[in-house]
Amino acid sequence: MRIEIEQPRQRWVEDFAALKRAIMRAAPAGAYLHHIGSTAIPGLPAKDIIDIQLTVNDLADVDAEAFEQAGFERRPIVTDHGPPGVDLAEDELRKAFYRSRGRPANLHIRERGRFNQRYSLLCRDFLRAHPTAAGAYALIKQRLAQRFPEDIDFYYDIKDPVFDIIMDGANEWARLIGWSEPPSD
Template identity: 75%
Template structure:
């Protein structure tokens, strides 16, 4: 798969809204959904893949066959990246992951209150509120895609630590403004 970074599109918001309907039909009771990742940051360049976070109380509540009926294929065995210098138990990074069989989308199902669930929302909100940081991140992504257009491992080996830097600033910002998890989108 070729890594291509595209200009921002209004259609990403609309595509999220359509995907959300199918995900809600598959998600367990009490789950809520957020549009995450670069397509969720207005004005930010991104791969044309909608990232969606489904927050649940317990991953064991999730019925993978319900997601498959709605057009999402389960990719087992994935956990999120752990920033260096943190020693987090696996349950703080565990998730269920689904790829859309239709419009390109990634669905990350995470447990409420876990490190990885907060991380994606806080980074998104920080980039939404800090255009200079978002522009610098955009430039990094564009340059990585130019240098590693067909090597996703190299792309993410560099991109993941960039987010470790972003989360440091985001955590300080969250303390200053009293950030808390927003309601679902």
């Protein structure tokens, strides 16, 4: 897979809305969705892949066949990256991961209240509220993609720790403003 960072597009919001309908038909009762990742941050360049978080009460409630029928292929990724120096129980990073067979999209299914479920939402909201941080993050992604367009592992080996640095500021910001999980998108 070649890494290409594109200029922001209004279409990303519209594509999320279309994907949401298919996902919610397959989702277990009580589940809800958020548009996450770079395509969810207005004005931020990104890979043309929509990242979506489906929050569920329990990963055991996920019907893999229902998501397959909705056009999503299960992938072997079952945990998220854990920040260095943060001791987390394995459950705090567990997820189910699907890739759309149609419009490029990643579906991250995470349990309500877990570290990884909060992490993606807080980071998104922090970057939405801090354009300088979002711009610096965009520049890092663009330069990585320019220098290593064919090396997806290297791209994430650098990008994930950069997010951990961003999250240090995001956690402080969350405490200062009393941030809490936003309603479903």
